[in-house]
Amino acid sequence: MINFNGTIVAEDANILTENRAFLYADAVFETVKIVDSKILFLEDHYFRLMASMRVVRMEIPMNFTMEYLEQQMLSLVHHNGISDSARARITVFRNDGGYYLPKTHTVSFLVHAIALENTLYSFDQKKYEVDLFKDFYVTKQLLSSIKTTNRILNITASIFADENGLDNCLLLNDSKNVVEAIQGNVFMLLGNKLITPPVSEGCLNGVMRKQILELARKTEGIEVVEDVISPFDLQKADELFITNVIKGIQPISKYRKKEFTDVLATELLQKLNALIS
Structure with missing residues (x-):
């Protein structure tokens, strides 16, 4: 399951032929680590996402507060039963319309999450x-x-x-x-x-x-x-x-x-x- 614009839906629900993220890479994203229902370094991720949206001239919705986006990511990992340790990605993309020149600067978002094995950071003592x-x-x-x-x-x-x-x-x-x-x-x-x-x-x-x-x-x-x-x-x-x-x-x-x-x-x-x- 994924979180699409605040609604948890089946994973294939956002395969759209006019999706600008797919057609032109007109999207920004953040990948976060969640441990015990807490997003690590949330504030840093949030402000980088906001800065990224401004750089590419996306319209930032009024409800895109740090608390709102936090809730959207946590609601998905809770729904999927992986809130102990998870990797979640939020992708924000410009809405459909136009070619290189968009017809709108409004956005949609999608959250996808998978389970991680470990809560703490570690590395293997192997050749790299x-x-x-x-x-x-x-x-x-x-x-x-x-x-x-x-x-x-x-x-x-x-x-x-x-x-x-x-x-x-x-x-x-x-x-x-x-x-x-x-x-x-x-x-x-x-x-x-x-x-x-x-x-x-x-x-x-x-x-x-x-x-x-x-x-x-x-x-x-x-x-x-x-x-x-x-x-x-x-x-x-x-x-x-x-x-x-x-x-x-x-x-x-x-x-x-x-x-x-x-x-x-x-x-x-x-x-x-x-x-x-």
Whole structure:
């Protein structure tokens, strides 16, 4: 079941031939983690969604309060019996009409949710190998920092990773600097300096990125910097890890011939779990 505009309906009820999200990727979305009927980092998700709607000039309905959208997501996971631990996605799309130029800026929304196995964040102590994806580049612009449904670059990179036996790929921007991973922000530890690209480089303004930056700044002996990461820097790094709100932290164990530790990633993961538990 899904929540379509506040009504819980069968999953195939929103297959519409004029749907602009399907035709033109005219949609924005947020993916949240729900634990014990609580949406983690709700305020950050809500304000990013509102900002995304404003960037693409969608009309924000008067009833789109944080409390209303929270209730819509929680009502679905309760209905589906998965409120202990769930992944929910709310997609907001411009209503039907027009071609590239919409006939309206009003919106509809859809919430879909699936169960997750674990409530706390964790990672497996297994090999996690990445390489660069160089076929297409992330542009350094505001649209790159928000979550739209136009993810064809990420899809193509995922296929490339699968075809080459990789667990993930690091994406480059149009200046050929490392900007993020396929499904998350990237952090690099170099000595005692933890570096992540600034949003101005074209990376997603990630909700988990914000949490990790705040936790790292409170970690003794660690200097936190938002700065450019070049592909050459990766070979000098002590640690690399990826962050997103569903996985939390994913350490990278290998990039080409370089292998990495996960000491800081493990420490930050413990602090993250203490934050949400």
